[in-house]
Amino acid sequence: MAELILNSDKLTIDCESGQTILDASLKKGIPHAHACGGKAVCSTCRVYIDEGLENVNPRNEKEQKLADSLNFGPEIRLACQTTIYGPVKARRLVLDKIDERIILSEGKSNKPRSLGEVIDASVMFVDIADFTAFSERTPAYDVVHVLNRYFYIAGNIIKKHNGRIVDYYGDGFLAIFGLDHQPNHTKNVVSAGFELQKAIKDFDHEVHDLVNTSFKIRLGAHTGKVIWGSIGIEGMRKEAAIGDTVNFASRIEQANKVLNTDFLISEALFKKFESCCVTNAEYEIDVKGKTGVYKVYSLEYVSPSVLAETV
Numbered sequence: 001m002a003e004l005i006l007n008s009d010k011l012t013i014d015c016e017s018g019q020t021i022l023d024a025s026l027k028k029g030i031p032h033a034h035a036c037g038g039k040a041v042c043s044t045c046r047v048y049i050d051e052g053l054e055n056v057n058p059r060n061e062k063e064q065k066l067a068d069s070l071n072f073g074p075e076i077r078l079a080c081q082t083t084i085y086g087p088v089k090a091r092r093l094v095l096d097k098i099d100e101r102i103i104l105s106e107g108k109s110n111k112p113r114s115l116g117e118v119i120d121a122s123v124m125f126v127d128i129a130d131f132t133a134f135s136e137r138t139p140a141y142d143v144v145h146v147l148n149r150y151f152y153i154a155g156n157i158i159k160k161h162n163g164r165i166v167d168y169y170g171d172g173f174l175a176i177f178g179l180d181h182q183p184n185h186t187k188n189v190v191s192a193g194f195e196l197q198k199a200i201k202d203f204d205h206e207v208h209d210l211v212n213t214s215f216k217i218r219l220g221a222h223t224g225k226v227i228w229g230s231i232g233i234e235g236m237r238k239e240a241a242i243g244d245t246v247n248f249a250s251r252i253e254q255a256n257k258v259l260n261t262d263f264l265i266s267e268a269l270f271k272k273f274e275s276c277c278v279t280n281a282e283y284e285i286d287v288k289g290k291t292g293v294y295k296v297y298s299l300e301y302v303s304p305s306v307l308a309e310t311v
């Protein structure tokens with residue numbers, strides 16, 4: 001006998017050794033989704049093994065194929081293919097018809113969907129100073145033209161440093177470094193920030209006469225754990241970065257306005273480059289939703305050659 005505790009249903013089930021989780025669950029009367037009838041095709045029977053992964057069979061070929069295509073971590077198993085041999089604590093991940101529809105719509109997408117993972121990454125928020133005033137006094141065509149030109153330049157710089165713009169907020173954007181296990185993300189975020197600042201100075205010369213305004217960007221960067229996953233419904237889904245590291249980077253960027261600075265980084269990021277960073281000030285800021293005060297550093301210069309050798 002093997003014991004299966006289904007945390008999602010607050011039930012303990014006595015199973016035969018070698019019985020599949022799906023079979024045990026259905027026999028207990030649980031409405032366990034199994035849209036393909038247990039053929040390892042639909043993935044709606046998926047469960048998360050909270051404890052006892054060592055007491056289930058390894059993935060068979062069919063399950064492995066589906067798990068690879070859906071980026072399942074080792075704890076996410078197909079209940080129809082997973083047999084148990086000892087105590088296991090698990091939970092169903094598809095609890096109702098809405099969940100089932102979401103999962104089945106994933107199958108229609110050509111793009112693999114990230115189900116959510118915690119990654120080490122560096123995060124940078126960038127916005128254009130005083131853009132609202134500019135957009136209010138400038139014809140819409142010129143606003144969009146200038147923004148597209150700006151995002152073209154910025155996007156290519158982010159890409160060059162192995163980062164990715166993952167969200168746009170009007171004139172601002174969020175870039176992540178370290179996706180797809182890219183190494184050296186702390187170095188990349190800092191070098192991208194400096195190159196952006198330089199490029200926007202040139203951009204300012206190019207468009208200043210055209211739109212009669214000066215462009216300056218403000219940057220805020222931090223490094224830490226980020227939740228990365230695919231959010232939204234079919235046709236309106238996007239990959240998103242979530243969590244404290246992202247929120248904190250956003251607050252740091254916003255602090256530029258109050259402190260009259262251009263490029264602020266967190267203490268965690270600063271510590272990576274202490275020896276080669278030139279800072280022009282150090283501040284302590286309050287962060288909404290967090291207790292205490294946090295040190296941030298206004299970056300003035302980092303030697304590219306020293307930076308290249310760091311990390």
Ligand code: FES
Nearest residue numbers: 038040043045080
């Ligand atoms: S029931 Fe379809 S994959 Fe398990």
